Amino acid sequence: xxxxxxxxICQGQGRCFSIAPRIFTFDxxxxxxxxxxxxxxxxxxxxxxxxxxxxxxxxxxxxx
Amino acid sequence: xxxxxxxxxxxxxxxxxRQVTQGGQLTDREPVRDxxxxxxxxxxxxxADPYPIWDDLRERCPIAHTDRYGSGWFPTxxxxxxxxxxxxxxxxxxxxxxxxxxxxxxxxxxxxxxxxPITSDPPFHAVARRLLLPAFAPxxxxxxxxxxxxxxxKHLDALVGRDTIDAGHEYAQFIPPGVIARxxxxxxxxxxQFRDFVHVVLxxxxxxxxxxxxxxxxxxxxxxxxxxxxxxxxxxxxxxxLLNVEVDGKKLAPEHVRGSMVLILVAGIDTTxxxxxxxxxxxxxxxxxxxxxxxxxxxxxxxxxxFLRFYAPVTMARLVKDDYEFRGCPMxxxxxxLLGFPAANRDPAVFAKADEFIIDREVNRHAAFxxxxxxxxxxxxxxxxxxxxxxxxxxRYQKFELDPSSDVTWAPGQVRGPxxxxxxxx
Ligand code: HEM
Numbered sequence: 001x002x003x004x005x006x007x008x009i010c011q012g013q014g015r016c017f018s019i020a021p022r023i024f025t026f027d028x029x030x031x032x033x034x035x036x037x038x039x040x041x042x043x044x045x046x047x048x049x050x051x052x053x054x055x056x057x058x059x060x061x062x063x064x
Numbered sequence: 065x066x067x068x069x070x071x072x073x074x075x076x077x078x079x080x081x082r083q084v085t086q087g088g089q090l091t092d093r094e095p096v097r098d099x100x101x102x103x104x105x106x107x108x109x110x111x112a113d114p115y116p117i118w119d120d121l122r123e124r125c126p127i128a129h130t131d132r133y134g135s136g137w138f139p140t141x142x143x144x145x146x147x148x149x150x151x152x153x154x155x156x157x158x159x160x161x162x163x164x165x166x167x168x169x170x171x172x173x174x175x176x177x178x179x180x181p182i183t184s185d186p187p188f189h190a191v192a193r194r195l196l197l198p199a200f201a202p203x204x205x206x207x208x209x210x211x212x213x214x215x216x217x218k219h220l221d222a223l224v225g226r227d228t229i230d231a232g233h234e235y236a237q238f239i240p241p242g243v244i245a246r247x248x249x250x251x252x253x254x255x256x257q258f259r260d261f262v263h264v265v266l267x268x269x270x271x272x273x274x275x276x277x278x279x280x281x282x283x284x285x286x287x288x289x290x291x292x293x294x295x296x297x298x299x300x301x302x303x304x305x306l307l308n309v310e311v312d313g314k315k316l317a318p319e320h321v322r323g324s325m326v327l328i329l330v331a332g333i334d335t336t337x338x339x340x341x342x343x344x345x346x347x348x349x350x351x352x353x354x355x356x357x358x359x360x361x362x363x364x365x366x367x368x369x370x371f372l373r374f375y376a377p378v379t380m381a382r383l384v385k386d387d388y389e390f391r392g393c394p395m396x397x398x399x400x401x402l403l404g405f406p407a408a409n410r411d412p413a414v415f416a417k418a419d420e421f422i423i424d425r426e427v428n429r430h431a432a433f434x435x436x437x438x439x440x441x442x443x444x445x446x447x448x449x450x451x452x453x454x455x456x457x458x459x460r461y462q463k464f465e466l467d468p469s470s471d472v473t474w475a476p477g478q479v480r481g482p483x484x485x486x487x488x489x490x
Pocket of ligand 1: 157182193196327328329333336339376377380381433435438440442443445446447
């Protein structure tokens with residue numbers, strides 16, 4: 001299970017890294033980035049899904 | 065340092081501004097009979113309570129039209145708002161505030177527009193936006209928290225001992241200008257003037273061009289004075305940064321620097337003031353939510369998102385680039401689009417129980433900060449200000465309600481929020 005952010009779609013709305021700060025962080029411009037390679041635990045999956053369902057730009061993708 | 069106010073030809077126009085604004089800014093016009101074919105976002109009914117109007121239009125139209133302002137469209141579904149916000153090929157941001165005069169004389173043309181990046185289109189937009197992003201990224205913004213908290217406390221301290229307060233004019237309105245003045249490096253004591261500027265730019269939109277135009281002179285004079293002063297005394301602030309920064313080895317054009325400064329000042333002030341005000345108004349009128357937020361402060365983060373969704377303060381505009389048929393609507397070149405992010409936030413196709421305020425709403429994909437490439441540059445700052453302003457307010461007052469002896473007033477135009485919020489706090 002892996003999560004990723006499509007950098008072409010992300011606009012830096014900032015929801016992911018406030019909802020799941022262990023999975024997502026931000027770059028110098030404030031755009032979201034996945035921490036490490038985005039591999040998810042079961043608990044991580046739940047949080048990543050919550051972040052995904054709050055992303056206004058639909059920029060988060062989860063591979064299950 | 066040269067005091068900016070000495071350059072600032074404010075007094076003659078001050079009277080003029082007050083004259084046109086007394087009793088609301090609305091000039092004579094026909095009342096709206098059907099918002100589907102004749103919408104007007106400054107109509108008293110819309111200003112008082114736009115939500116039933118939007119819900120009705122969403123079911124009936126869902127893209128409303130008006131011949132006012134020289135022809136414009138108002139999409140009310142999340143899907144249509146999102147499609148237009150993401151379609152920079154057919155819609156331009158050259159003007160984002162609906163006014164009677166589309167192209168004031170001397171307005172810088174696309175792709176930069178008068179206030180980059182908000183008035184810019186691709187590809188220039190990305191250049192102008194990128195310059196601002198680092199200053200508003202989470203890290204530098206979060207560093208401002210103690211300062212914002214102190215500012216909130218200072219204004220609350222001034223109210224100690226009072227049984228009734230105006231949480232709009234005596235609290236909410238002070239927070240954003242204090243923060244933004246510091247970021248731009250403007251004297252904090254000029255805050256009252258900033259609020260008047262914002263009023264001219266955002267609220268006085270229904271005036272004839274001959275009257276609206278001159279209202280901008282003092283704004284321009286103020287910025288000229290600030291730029292002059294920063295050129296002479298460079299310091300560590302956004303104004304100095306914009307004056308010195310180079311893109312491809314060249315400094316920014318003077319109208320770019322000035323436009324971005326005006327944008328940051330205007331975009332940062334009554335937007336956030338409105339968000340703080342609406343949230344306090346909501347808590348004053350919904351005791352169960354107030355009690356819950358006081359008892360469960362850990363809800364603040366999701367509550368802030370729900371305040372932003374439910375009372376989204378900012379509606380933006382676009383112009384149609386060339387004649388274009390959008391979802392059955394025969395749009396003409398230079399028609400306005402009133403891009404209702406707040407209406408999108410109430411669309412039941414996207415939000416469960418869209419018309420209910422749910423303080424612990426977990427899934428909340430709201431569009432209060434816009435969608436697509438123009439996403440609010442100040443969103444991290446706005447969220448921080450809103451959260452801290454509410455936290456500090458709730459530390460002082462755990463119980464409050466509207467003071468029935470005086471009226472709540474709402475701002476007209478594209479930034480919606482309460483201005484006077486009379487409260488009983490004792
Ligand atoms: C609750 C408060 C705020 C709300 C609801 C809000 C909302 C918005 C919205 C909806 C847009 C998109 C405009 C469009 O699509 O045409 C926007 C853009 C912008 N906002 Fe905000 N804003 C807020 C506070 C702030 C603050 C505090 C600042 C900065 C100090 C700021 C600076 C900007 C800038 C520079 C843009 C233009 C971005 C671009 O065009 O790339 N805003 N804002």
